[in-house]
Amino acid sequence: MGWGDLGAFGEPSKETPNLDQMAAEGMLFLDFYTANPLCSPSRAALLTGRLPVRNGFYTTNGHARNAYTPQDIVGGIQDSELLLPELLKKAGYTNKIIGKWHLGHRPQFHPLRHGFHEWFGSPNCHFGPYDNRERPNIPVYRDWEMVGRYYEDFKIDLKTGEANLTQLYLQEALDFISKQQASQQPFFLYWAIDATHAPVYASKQFLGTSQRGLYGDAVREIDDSIGKILKHLQQLGISENTFVFFTSDNGAALISAPKQGGSNGPFLCGKQTTFEGGMREPAIAWWPGHIPAGGVSHQLGSVMDLFSTSLSLANLPPPSDRQIDGIDLLPAILQGKLIDRPIFYYRGNELMAVRAGLYKAHYWTWSNSWEEHSKGIDFCPGQSVAGVTTHTQEEHTILPLLFHLGRDPGEKYPLSFASEEYQRAVERISGLVQQHKAALVPGQPQLNVCDQAVMNWSPPGCEKLGKCLKAPESDPKKCSWPH
Amino acid sequence: MGWGDLGAFGEPSKETPNLDQMAAEGMLFLDFYTANPLCSPSRAALLTGRLPVRNGFYTTNGHARNAYTPQDIVGGIQDSELLLPELLKKAGYTNKIIGKWHLGHRPQFHPLRHGFHEWFGSPNCHFGPYDNRERPNIPVYRDWEMVGRYYEDFKIDLKTGEANLTQLYLQEALDFISKQQASQQPFFLYWAIDATHAPVYASKQFLGTSQRGLYGDAVREIDDSIGKILKHLQQLGISENTFVFFTSDNGAALISAPKQGGSNGPFLCGKQTTFEGGMREPAIAWWPGHIPAGGVSHQLGSVMDLFSTSLSLANLPPPSDRQIDGIDLLPAILQGKLIDRPIFYYRGNELMAVRAGLYKAHYWTWSNSWEEHSKGIDFCPGQSVAGVTTHTQEEHTILPLLFHLGRDPGEKYPLSFASEEYQRAVERISGLVQQHKAALVPGQPQLNVCDQAVMNWSPPGCEKLGKCLKAPESDPKKCSWPH
Numbered sequence: 001m002g003w004g005d006l007g008a009f010g011e012p013s014k015e016t017p018n019l020d021q022m023a024a025e026g027m028l029f030l031d032f033y034t035a036n037p038l039c040s041p042s043r044a045a046l047l048t049g050r051l052p053v054r055n056g057f058y059t060t061n062g063h064a065r066n067a068y069t070p071q072d073i074v075g076g077i078q079d080s081e082l083l084l085p086e087l088l089k090k091a092g093y094t095n096k097i098i099g100k101w102h103l104g105h106r107p108q109f110h111p112l113r114h115g116f117h118e119w120f121g122s123p124n125c126h127f128g129p130y131d132n133r134e135r136p137n138i139p140v141y142r143d144w145e146m147v148g149r150y151y152e153d154f155k156i157d158l159k160t161g162e163a164n165l166t167q168l169y170l171q172e173a174l175d176f177i178s179k180q181q182a183s184q185q186p187f188f189l190y191w192a193i194d195a196t197h198a199p200v201y202a203s204k205q206f207l208g209t210s211q212r213g214l215y216g217d218a219v220r221e222i223d224d225s226i227g228k229i230l231k232h233l234q235q236l237g238i239s240e241n242t243f244v245f246f247t248s249d250n251g252a253a254l255i256s257a258p259k260q261g262g263s264n265g266p267f268l269c270g271k272q273t274t275f276e277g278g279m280r281e282p283a284i285a286w287w288p289g290h291i292p293a294g295g296v297s298h299q300l301g302s303v304m305d306l307f308s309t310s311l312s313l314a315n316l317p318p319p320s321d322r323q324i325d326g327i328d329l330l331p332a333i334l335q336g337k338l339i340d341r342p343i344f345y346y347r348g349n350e351l352m353a354v355r356a357g358l359y360k361a362h363y364w365t366w367s368n369s370w371e372e373h374s375k376g377i378d379f380c381p382g383q384s385v386a387g388v389t390t391h392t393q394e395e396h397t398i399l400p401l402l403f404h405l406g407r408d409p410g411e412k413y414p415l416s417f418a419s420e421e422y423q424r425a426v427e428r429i430s431g432l433v434q435q436h437k438a439a440l441v442p443g444q445p446q447l448n449v450c451d452q453a454v455m456n457w458s459p460p461g462c463e464k465l466g467k468c469l470k471a472p473e474s475d476p477k478k479c480s481w482p483h
Numbered sequence: 484m485g486w487g488d489l490g491a492f493g494e495p496s497k498e499t500p501n502l503d504q505m506a507a508e509g510m511l512f513l514d515f516y517t518a519n520p521l522c523s524p525s526r527a528a529l530l531t532g533r534l535p536v537r538n539g540f541y542t543t544n545g546h547a548r549n550a551y552t553p554q555d556i557v558g559g560i561q562d563s564e565l566l567l568p569e570l571l572k573k574a575g576y577t578n579k580i581i582g583k584w585h586l587g588h589r590p591q592f593h594p595l596r597h598g599f600h601e602w603f604g605s606p607n608c609h610f611g612p613y614d615n616r617e618r619p620n621i622p623v624y625r626d627w628e629m630v631g632r633y634y635e636d637f638k639i640d641l642k643t644g645e646a647n648l649t650q651l652y653l654q655e656a657l658d659f660i661s662k663q664q665a666s667q668q669p670f671f672l673y674w675a676i677d678a679t680h681a682p683v684y685a686s687k688q689f690l691g692t693s694q695r696g697l698y699g700d701a702v703r704e705i706d707d708s709i710g711k712i713l714k715h716l717q718q719l720g721i722s723e724n725t726f727v728f729f730t731s732d733n734g735a736a737l738i739s740a741p742k743q744g745g746s747n748g749p750f751l752c753g754k755q756t757t758f759e760g761g762m763r764e765p766a767i768a769w770w771p772g773h774i775p776a777g778g779v780s781h782q783l784g785s786v787m788d789l790f791s792t793s794l795s796l797a798n799l800p801p802p803s804d805r806q807i808d809g810i811d812l813l814p815a816i817l818q819g820k821l822i823d824r825p826i827f828y829y830r831g832n833e834l835m836a837v838r839a840g841l842y843k844a845h846y847w848t849w850s851n852s853w854e855e856h857s858k859g860i861d862f863c864p865g866q867s868v869a870g871v872t873t874h875t876q877e878e879h880t881i882l883p884l885l886f887h888l889g890r891d892p893g894e895k896y897p898l899s900f901a902s903e904e905y906q907r908a909v910e911r912i913s914g915l916v917q918q919h920k921a922a923l924v925p926g927q928p929q930l931n932v933c934d935q936a937v938m939n940w941s942p943p944g945c946e947k948l949g950k951c952l953k954a955p956e957s958d959p960k961k962c963s964w965p966h
Contacts (some may be wrong), residue, residue, distance in 0.1 A: 004493065004749055005496075007779075010487065010492050010494070010748055010749070011492050011493070011749075011894050012494010012513050012514075012748070012749065013513070013781075013887075013889055013892075014484075014511075014513055014779045030497055031495075058552050064566070075487040097485075191631055210779075210889070211841060211889030211890075212889050213887070213889065213890040215890070216889070216890070257891075258887075258890040258891040258895070258896050259890065261893075263749055264748055265487075265493055265495070265748065265749055266487055266493070266495065266749065268750055268865070270506055296490075296497045296692075298496075299496075306547070323740075358694060363740075381895055381896075382751070382867065382868045382893055383865055383867070384865065384866070384867045385865045402767055404696075404741075405495075406693070406695050406696065406699070407694075407695050407696040407698070407699070407741040407742065408696030408740075408741040409495050409496075409746075410865055412740075412741070412864055412865040413740070413741050420620055440619075
């Protein structure tokens with residue numbers, strides 16, 4: 001989902017009454033970022049509080065290449081990483097993930113081995129369908145074992161876009177919450193729905209209900225579900241004791257627009273890029289009785305802050321043996337304080353850009369290659385800013401491109417190199433970059449090696465279902481990451 | 484001001500708390516349009532309820548050219564046109580215009596000759612300053628006579644952007660409202676402020692207060708002023724008896740961005756164009772006790788509807804001797820009804836595009852000429868849609884370009900000519916176009932002839948101030964309209 005997909009963020013169809021209401025009762029974050037313009041690294045960052053370049057969710061196969069966890073990926077989340085649910089578990093929380101995991105699908109990366117008590121969902125993205133010969137269909141797990149596969153047991157109709165997955169995920173969430181409330185158990189629910197990821201889907205009751213087509217139907221179903229979850233918390237009487245945060249893992253995938261992709265509002269480009277459209281996210285914090293209603297925050301925030309903020313809410317100290325990139329947002333949320341901190345925009349192994357205050361400096365610019373672009377793969381459809389949305393990787397390390405995101409949220413007007421304003425801002429940001437790079441210990445890159453043998457051929461539980469497939473010979477290769 | 488300049492419409496700095504509050508207490512219109520992507524024709528349409536091509540605010544000097552009322556224009560609003568204040572006057576309303584008139588500056592076009600009782604403001608736009616030799620500075624009138632000139636008596640500091648004009652206009656508004664309330668007089672106030680038009684200005688107390696630079700300062704001052712006006716109505720106890728509507732006369736002037744131009748949110752291009760960014764406007768209706776709070780309307784609306792709606796509020800019938808393009812919006816505002824009606828997008832003498840429902844058909848496309856574009860005049864900075872944002876006037880009459888504005892508000896993805904959806908929608912729109920063109924009686928074009936002799940050399944009242952200037956010989960010429 002993109003920054004511009006919610007009514008509260010100016011989507012012109014205004015079809016998200018529940019999220020808008022959540023914002024009206026809570027706090028809207030206007031300057032909130034993901035840690036990477038792609039799914040897996042963003043989710044790994046959220047759960048570890050660390051940049052993908054530290055937690056290993058990046059590739060060194062090519063410079064500044066986006067990478068994720070397709071089912072032939074060999075890597076995944078390392079045991080050495082401390083995940084939010086692992087820490088919360090020690091404090092007595094019951095943790096559940098519903099939906100897409102995306103931190104590796106091999107046994108050692110299973111979410112229940114990394115702090116979650118329960119899981120209903122899939123290890124990889126729901127695209128496909130596959131033929132179960134070259135590539136198996138993606139399994140859906142309940143806890144330790146698979147309970148079926150997408151397209152076989154969990155239908156997604158690629159023609160109509162119909163799938164009832166969001167309803168399944170909603171029911172899972174409501175049941176889990178009820179159970180925890182009944183047992184007076186503190187809980188962490190990671191509700192990682194994926195209906196707005198291509199192939200976009202919605203349940204029958206939502207199909208055709210949006211002005212925005214199928215993508216809008218999916219947004220409406222998510223919005224409706226969130227309304228039901230919040231209402232459930234209120235009806236159970238635990239809303240004042242439950243912190244809820246809504247955000248997204250990357251900007252809207254404009255490459256899939258308009259049918260399968262959303263809106264990044266006034267921002268430049270989308271998913272896959274380190275322009276604002278790729279990394280600025282819708283974000284809402286909700287906690288009745290604690291967060292003042294109708295709040296609007298310009299705090300620079302990150303999905304990694306959800307790690308630190310959640311620990312703070314649970315009265316747990318953040319790990320002290322490693323660099324944590326997230327910060328505790330509670331002072332910003334509860335007391336309206338503004339914490340001065342930079343935002344680092346990575347693409348793979350490269351620090352592409354840095355934001356400090358309202359200034360953003362690009363050290364590298366790239367949308368995608370000419371070769372891809374000429375095939376119609378476009379991360380910035382309808383947008384083109386000379387020298388900015390470049391189709392070759394352009395280095396600007398000596399004279400970074402500088403934008404003032406207040407006056408120019410669309411990154412269209414680089415500041416003059418000769419201006420005093422440029423000098424002052426770049427000096428400051430350069431200092432932050434030096435400091436950041438000096439302290440950086442990159443993690444072992446997990447997204448370098450692919451092997452057809454590691455795909456979801458025979459997930460645990462496949463025997464009971466008669467759904468085991470025969471894996472081919474192992475043939476490890478460097479994964480190919482075209483952008 | 485543009486659609487995307489308000490927090491309620493997704494401006495990422497969220498600096499319009501008063502307008503956002505107005506929306507929260509009233510009704511937000513998401514599909515509201517001006518009648519022309521330029522100032523004068525838009526204002527003439529608002530006050531007459533008629534398209535510029537009918538009321539004469541257009542030119543035939545060139546095809547599809549934007550035209551307005553610079554001070555060498557010979558034409559203006561004709562006596563044969565019926566203006567909203569003329570009609571309200573008959574029903575006992577006291578009418579005041581504060582700010583920019585823009586319907587002609589020669590004596591016969593004076594607002595007090597067209598239904599207004601009072602005026603404080605200027606006949607032309609506040610740009611300049613001029614040298615009083617080649618071009619006089621624009622006068623500011625109080626009622627029948629000038630009381631000074633911009634830059635001389637009404638300062639605008641072009642270096643700092645400081646000017647207290649919005650404060651003057653605010654005080655005028657508050658005083659006028661108080662007076663009418665005291666005399667129990669029904670009133671019509673046309674508050675036509677212009678701080679967001681280049682040269683953008685703000686009062687000292689607002690300078691530097693916005694994340695968005697000077698343009699944002701101007702928006703903040705307007706927002707603050709509107710908050711004060713609404714509060715004043717409430718304090719006087721007449722808010723439940725006063726209908727307030729906020730909108731703009733054209734999309735944000737992206738040619739002046741980022742310092743002097745605003746945001747059209749997710750829409751294509753800006754002022755001067757018939758893309759959504761040029762003509763879709765922010766719009767809010769407010770009438771406590773009548774309009775349900777927090778309403779959101781997808782009614783296709785137009786500034787011309789303010790004519791018809793105001794008459795309806797005053798229990799006056801619309802003129803029956805001429806074609807009125809505006810419709811009464813009260814059923815949409817008070818009962819949430821959706822009235823099916825098209826939106827016609829004109830540029831000068833050409834019907835460029837038509838919207839019906841969520842479909843928009845372009846019969847002509849043009850941003851501006853290659854010649855202008857190569858000089859850096861850009862109505863779509865950072866945006867470029869092949870075959871759509873054309874730099875030559877492209878006719879599509881036989882196969883109009885069709886967009887679905889729900890799925891594709893940014894007009895980036897024309898529908899396939901071969902699709903059934905295209906056939907169905909274009910058939911319907913073509914019928915509307917035929918009907919419209921068959922009934923169209925174009926007005927005498929007022930924006931064809933320019934003459935240096937008619938400029939504001941010696942406005943009424945200039946003698947008292949010693950501000951009369953000597954007019955040059957009359958030398959009427961065809962006005963030059965480059966885009």
